[in-house]
Amino acid sequence: MLLPSRPSRVAAWVLFFVLFVPVFGLPIVVVGAASVAGQWNDVLPSHLTLRHLHDAFVSNAGIELLTSLATGIIASVVALVIGTWAALAVRALRRRGAKVIGTLFVLPIAVPSVSVGLGLLVAFSRPPFLLNGTSVIVVIAHVVLVTAFAFSSVSAGLARLPAHFEQVAASLGGRPAYVLFRVTLPLLTPSLVAAAGLCFALSMGELGATIMVYPPGWVTLPVGIFALTDRGAVFDGAALTVLLLVLTLVVLVAVSRIRTRASYR
C-alpha cells in the first residue's frame, strides 16, 4: 500500500476531491444551473425558470436539435459502414500493406477539424463536386472526422476476436459471406455498438469543421449555441448545452447497456 497510515490516505482523498470537484464537477454544475437561471447576479442564480429550456424546444433550437440528430445518426451509420468495411478489408491484407492502408484510414484524426472543413469548402465548391451550400457537405465533414474513430475502434475489436470461430465455420463449409454475417459481425457487436456511440457523441459536439461549411438551412446545435452566446444570450446557450449533454449521455448509457448485453451472448 502506497500510503500505510490512515491520516495520509485521508489527506490524499481530500487532495483528490479538492482538485477533482472544482475542476470537473463545477463546470457541469454551473452550466446546469445557468440553464434554469432567470437571473444570476449573486453567488447562486435566482428566479429559477424553465423558460430557457422551454424556449429551446419552440424556437429555432428545436430544428437545430433535429438537424444535429439527423447529422449525427447519418454520419455515424455511414462512418460505421466505411470503418467496419475498411477494418475487415485491412485485416485480410499482408502485414506491410495493412500498416500502410491502416495509417491512411486513421490519418484524419491528425488533421485539425477546421482544416478538414476548409478543405471541403475549397474542393467541393467546384466541379465535379458542387456541394457547397448543401446539407450534404456538413454530413461529409462529420463522416470524415468520425470514420477514423470507427475504423480504429472496430480494428481493435477485430484484433481481440478469437480467430478459431471463423476458421471452424469456414472449415465446416460456411461460405465467406455466411461466415462474415453469421460469425464475425455478431462476435463484433460490442465493438460496433461502442464505435457507433463514440461516433454519435463526437458528431453531436462537433464545431470546428461544421462552422466552416454549414449552410443557413442546416445549423447544428453547437453552431446554434455559439450564435446564441456570441450575441449575449448565455442562459439560452447554457440551456441548449444541457440538452446536448443529456442527449449524448442518454445515447452513451443506452450503448453501454446494449454492449453489456451483447457481450453476454
Next chain:
Amino acid sequence: MTAATALLAADAPAARRTGIPAWIWVVVPLAVLAVIFYYPLFFILRQSFTGEGGHPSLAPYAEMLSSPLFRGALLRTIQIASLSTLGCLALGFVLALIVSFVPFPGARVVSGFIGTFLAFPSFLIALAFTFLYGSAGVFNFVAMDISGATQPPIDFVYTKWGVILAEITFYTPFVMRPLLAAFSQLDTALIEVASSLGARPLRIIREVIVPEAVPALLAGGSLCLLLTLNEFGIVLFIGAKGVITLPMVIYGKAIQEFDYTAGCVVAVVNITLSVGLYALYRFLVSRSGGGRASAVQA
C-alpha cells in the same frame, strides 16, 4: 498483433475461398476516403500555392509567413498547447495516482465519469468559465462584494491563461485514461515490498511508479499536445480579442474575410505540425504497446 494472429489474418477465409485477392475489398472504402478526405487535402495544398490571377506562386506563403498576425498566432498556439499539456500531465498524474493507489469507494464512478467527459464538446468548459470567472461571473461577483470594487477584478479568462486553464480542464481526462490503464498493470507487490523495506511514499512514486508511467505519460502527453494545438471550440467561445491561435486564423481568413488562399497557407502549416506530432504519438504508443483507441474511446 502477435505473430500467430498476423498469420491467421493474412490467411483470412474470405480471400482463400473466393479466389478474389484480398486487396480488392479495401478499394471501396479507400475510394470513399480518397474523395471526402484526400481530395480536399490536395486542394488545400493547391490553393495555398495559387497567386493572384490563379497562377502557381509562392507569394501567398511569403506574404502570410512574414505577417505579424501569423507569427503571433503560431507562437501563441505552441505556447498555449505546451503549457496546457504540461498542466494536463501534472494534474492527470496526481489524480490517476490517487485513484489507482489510494483507492476509495467511489473510485469506479470517477473512472466512469472520466470516460464520459471525453465525449462532451470542449466548448462546454469555455461556457462554464464565462459563468464562473467571466466579467459577470460568480467569482467576480463575490470579489466585488467583498472588496467593494466597481470593476470586475478577475479578468484572466480573456487572456491566454483562461484558454490554458480551460484546455487543462478539458484534456486532463485524455492523459488520465492511459495512465489509469498503465497503473492497473503495475504489480502492487512491488509497492508492498518497497513499502515494507521502509521506502517512503515519495520515493516509491519516484522509483517504482514513475518509471512504469513514462510510456503512458509520453503517449498521453503527445496526444494532448496534438489536440490542444488544434483546439478551436474553447478559443472561439472564450472569444478573447488578443488570443488568436492557428485554427482561429484559418476560420477568420476563410469565413470572415473570404480569403481561402491565406486560410489554406495557415492550414498547411497547421496540418504539417499536427501530422508530425501524430507520427511522434504513434511511435511512442507502438513502443509502449498501448492502443490509441484505449486512450480516445469513451
